[in-house]
Amino acid sequence: MSYDVKHMIENGKTALGIELGSTRIKAVLVGEDNTPIASGSHDWENSYENNVWTYSVEDIWRGLQDSYQKMSSDVKQQYGVTLKTVGSIGFSAMMHGYMAFDQDGELLVPFRTWRNNITEQSSKTLTELFNYNIPQRWSIAHLYQAILNQEEHVANIHFQTTLAGYIHWKLTGEKVLGVGEASGVFPIDLNTKNYNQEMINQFNELVEADKLPWKLEDILPQVLVAGEKAGVLSEEGAKLLDVSGELQAGIALCPPEGDAGTGMVATNSVAKRTGNVSAGTSAFAMVVMEKDLSKVYPEIDLVTTPTGNLVAMAHSNNCSSDLNAWVGLFEEFTQALGIEVDKNKLFETLFKKALEGDADAGGLLSYGYLSGEHMTHFEEGRPLFARSSGSNFNLANFMRTHLFTAFGAMKIGMDILIKEEKVELDEILGHGGIFKTEGVGQSILAAAFNTPVSVMTTAGEGGAWGIALLASYMNNKEENQTLEEYLNEKVFAGQEGKTMSPDPKDVEGFERFMERYKKGLAIERAAVENLN
Template sequence: MVKTTEEIAAEIERGAATLGIEFGSTRIKAQLNDENNAPVAVGAFEWENSFEQGYWTYGEQEIFEGLAACFASLKADVARRYRVDLRRLAALGISAMMHGYLALGSDGEPLVPFRTWRNTTTTVAARELTRVFGFHIPERWSVAHLYQAILDEEPHVAQVDHLTTLAGFVHERLCGRRVLSIGDASGMFPIDSSTRSYDASMADRFDALEPVRALGVRIIDLLPEVMIAGQVAGHLTAHGAELLDASGDLEIACPMCPPEGDAGTGMIATNSVAPRTGNVSAGTSIFSMVVLEQPLKNPMLDEIDIVTTPVGDPVAMVHCNNCTSDINAWMGLFESYNDLMGISMDSPELYETLFRAALDGDADAGGLMSMPFISGEPIMGVSTGCPLLTRGERARLTIQNFMRMHIMAAFGALKIGNDALRRERVAIDRLYAHGGIFKTPIVAQRLLAAAMAAPVSLLETAGEGGAWGAAIAAAYMLRGAATSSLSEYLSDHVFKGMRSVTVEAVPEDVLGYDAFIDLFRRVNAIACQADDIWADEAGHAHVEGVEGQ
């Protein structure tokens, strides 16, 4: 049922709308939903990570100034559309980029700047923990960052009172509770699916490591309390309301759902929380999530992370640090060319025109190859960002092949990870995709279907993203958890009757992609050699006081 502007305004005024806020890598987004989980207003704040003292980071001031600016943008959108003030919320959910390292002292303040998922500085720790646990620990995970800091004898380690994620950090400031959704917690430390909490056996093994014993800490004492979707994880405090709304208009005490990672809210936003369902989220990074029917036979595959859904079911995650950044850089070059030549074409038109050309390229991109690694890419063994473009002497250098190459390369590391998952005979009934790369109809969707050798669907809400998923999680806590599972709630109250577009994998595209990936793997050796060169250059730049990246 389509509501009138007056009906939506009345819901907002009586405090019936739910709000989701997600901290993405390039944007903080606020999404307001009506009582039927339909998006009714939006706010946003653009931001970028910075490279400081050898780490990708966002500053604490940026986090909360961005939060306030995003909420102010939402309030302005509500006022413009509905002529009412946003003063009351039914429920609130916070989501953010998963993983990374936020180590806090006893006063709740960060001891070192937030180290994001993008950092690939924990190789030694991650490998050692994988061996000790008999379970793959990615370099991005919080426990790998902590153990690397311990091994490196960083001075702040002795002062660590607790660890959290970006979502957990913001949530704690808003409501005072030190908690985390199980999905986000599964990117900090391994989860025991039978207890829906941290794996006690692995925690004991971590505590027994000599460098850890010397500190006298217990990992469980440092981690946030684990909660699952549907539970009430606190209420907005007066201090939290001030952080959100500088005008002081926002009422306090609305319930908050457990803070979730972007993978979890992406699963909610694509109705992919049941076994044999999956989704692909594509942006600065790209990852696929496949909900498992049973545990993997090999829990130590380098390409696959075992995380959970927002209710604790095991998920095979293939996470790649790089996706659209290199494409965006090339688009910037083309925009500069247009400006130089006096060609008038706005950015959306440029993207669509060039993306559509990719479908006329050769199935294998004609022998052109890109390694689009702006930052390190653990799946490929690359630790330092160094984008490369190369071709053989017989390669067909056309704009069609050039664009097809870039889109295929953006999915390249993801395909390698999912090829490993396919060898584990993991079944997928449906795969949904979302992200800006899919804005041009069919193109990226068709090439992703070829990469995954599976049909790929886009829902009509594919552009809404994790903030919408966080608002739905808040609504589920408020209106659905008492009577239905999360999967049932999504199917019955959010996605029922929703339209989608499905693209099947084209056999010729699949064969072409396989040939492309064979070359992608071989050219990666060049990327690894360049990795050493640019690591040295970054080191020189750091010594000289110049930003290395």
Template sequence: MGNEAICSEKSRLIKQGRTSLGIEFGSTRIKAVLVDFSGEVLGVGVYDWENSLKDGIWTYPLEEIHAGLKKCYTSLRKNVEEKYGVTLKKIGSMGISAMMHGLMAFDKEGMLLTPFKTWRNSDTEDAADELTRIFNFNIPLRWTIAHIYQAVLDKKDYVKELEFAVTLAGYIHFKLTGERVIGVGDAAGIFPIENGNYNEKMIKDFEKLVLDKGYHVKLMELFPKVLSAGDNAGSLTSEGAAFLDESGNLEAGVPLCPPEGDAGTGMVATNSVAVGTGNVSAGTSIFAMLVLEKGLSKLYREIDMVTTPDGYPVAMAHANNCTSDLNAWVNIFKEFAELFGIKADMGELYGKLYNASLSGDKDCGGLLSYGYYSGEGIVHLNEGRPLFARMPESKFNLANFMRSHLYASLGAVKIGLDILLKDEKVKVTKIMGHGGLFKTPLVAQSYLAAAVNAPVTVMDTAGEGGPWGMAVLASYLINKDNMSLSEYLEKIIFKDAKGTTIEPDVRDAAGLEAYMERYKAGLEVEKRAVEVL
């Protein structure tokens, strides 16, 4: 079929609404991806944004959340019009995903009681520690329940007005459908999950705990209802359609799948929802997830227990910091190039710098980096300070410098992965990589293979990442045909998928292990920097 015929066929699918839309609120970009029912990308829309530190809280203003969603959809609509000459009116199904965890707290009038608290906030240590002890279950600092309980401990007035507590994905879904529901994967970042719903015993333990402190909190009334992949989560209302599409062309009635967190969409985007599979999502933050056959032998504060979008247990090592500092250094090199009148293409610049790292020493020649823009739970730091250090005798050159920062982007999450792979002896059949870190072919992928000492595959769809995974979940809603989610991915979405697999290099693995010993020892420097800077 020629290009003209292919374009005509895609135009017909779009006109008929035989499409699925995924919109994901990432840390630095809101992205919309429209796909056909085989998962092929038809159109993309983007809106770039950045979090801000307001009164000690990492947040995004509610106004920008709303504006960003609309501008992202407008970008998609224009992209579709430019490519196919079609006005986007009908959509077969859609779904919303977002960076997991944090808290959006509303009163009975629907007013936001406190600024949206993102996953990046780590001021909940007291709450997380106490809940972990009471539940005998790891409660990470960024989880919704940790934020709520910290507000109780801090005697925040808004707790008594709290009527709806939800994640960002659940909030946007509510705005579009009027339904207070959440996907089980995202729900696992709100409160511990058991048998596809919030853990009943822990719910009762929590309510008694806060009642003793003078607060009457009914969590099952506060939290959104838990749904699994494939469940109907409502439909786009007329108000929701008008809110999303400022052009007024989008028709209401679109069925929505359960809203999910970016962990769940990452699993889908990498075909990693079956037991024995794993994936690493690497962007502003980084998390590694391994789908388990059985639970871990004991509680680890460094490991979160979450679920796949269809409810299977997942061990997740999550690090708040990955590419922010790395990106900042690439921008420095961009400024340097511009001083010489060179207009640097960012894709080419990343490619050149990343590939230069391959010629560096396997252990980075004694250089050491910490890209901690914010606190890092895995290493028990509530605040972060980006640092670069070297000894006088270190081999300070560009290759080692870039390699050190690429290693550092994996540093914190590798500490968590080592617990799973070395201490717990978790077996994985494949590790998949996706996210911005892997856009430059082979480089970060080879370092991840060294980190997990296992083959790592990056699919051709890796660049679209979570938003594409969300679109696939939306497609599953209306096309599942009695298949499980893993069957649907294997038989429909990934049946002809292409990707690149890299085997671990023993010398890279040994070099990274040596770097990590220096990295762990140097954490004392990072901790001291937090104290004095």
């Protein structure tokens, strides 16, 4: 087997996917059968500077190079071969945000990530203008807010893109985005699979009085759909990615995508009536729609699959960060007692304890709002735990509360889709760290959405695997083979997963918790206003 893999690597019968997530940059190399054969990762964190969540350009490239180097070392260690070429490459990253460049390709202001809730005025104005929800995270909301703020750099913009688009551009020279990623920059026309031209015209008219030296269409990246070629790795790009100088130029790249699109691919949920939930630092549910929504909802983003089909997204800025912090506290406690406990074992033990709790988590309440939460209209967050004197305060309910609240803000958006818009779902596929402990996150999510939840055996591979699959699809698809067909036939055929149906008692308990969650938002508001 290792000889076959070695031969495959040497002959470039592989695909490489690299995704820059909120806390980890991961590189995954897949073989001809689309299963991972090597990987490498680099941990990183955003920083809060001058009231902006950001990552420095230096950290971006250092992390990218480190994850690639670790993956390439994994290849060398496992198969005794130096990685010099791959069949195709794809890059993805956390969606949205703001990266604006001048005519020399220099970044005009520090990268503003999706996590910033600093575009409320812009978001509201554009939503009303387009009659289409423009969330604060979206790139166009950041651009218009910069115009409203009369920021000096705006007149010097030559090109605006996302993190994935930036990486792709620097490695290939091509200013492009996959349609799924582009749908979080500016609304997409589902017929043309391109930016909505009518809305572009409306935007240009809106800013006419500002006398800017550019039109919106001149500074946005070109839109491509899954399967299209998006350029090749340049000589300069190869050296930038692989500092050892071994990687050869000329490798084809697929369109850069966002983490929402790669999550859909990695869970095989790009077909209609399917959905997936990605749960990590943030949480978002993606539902591939059969028809348009009846009206505009500020809680629901409308984006697309990597092939340009309509997706409704319920996105919450906060999910597992506060939960992880509490587990860290328990780890400190065990260390203080002189007991060394494996971190995975600690997570597993505490997560499983949550299944022993009361259905509604015993009257406890928490908000894991490390940052602002647009779903509940908070520009800033304060992690918060509260209980009444009559609450059933024990470890099981404590952990259950933190798992419930990790999905709380997202559930508000999903309730709109399921209860108000009557969207029908056959199943939801879960992926991300919160699902690693078997049966726990999965059963709680099934209760939250009152829908069967499946977790595939590959769920832990995540978005880096998803973008590797998109790179593989571009290179290896048969004529007229759709992405859905490719995934079903070449990737997920025979794959095993575990499905859990919602327990009626848990569904009722989660609904009671959500009543408490909504009423308690006043406590969170008071914390934001009074705790610095």
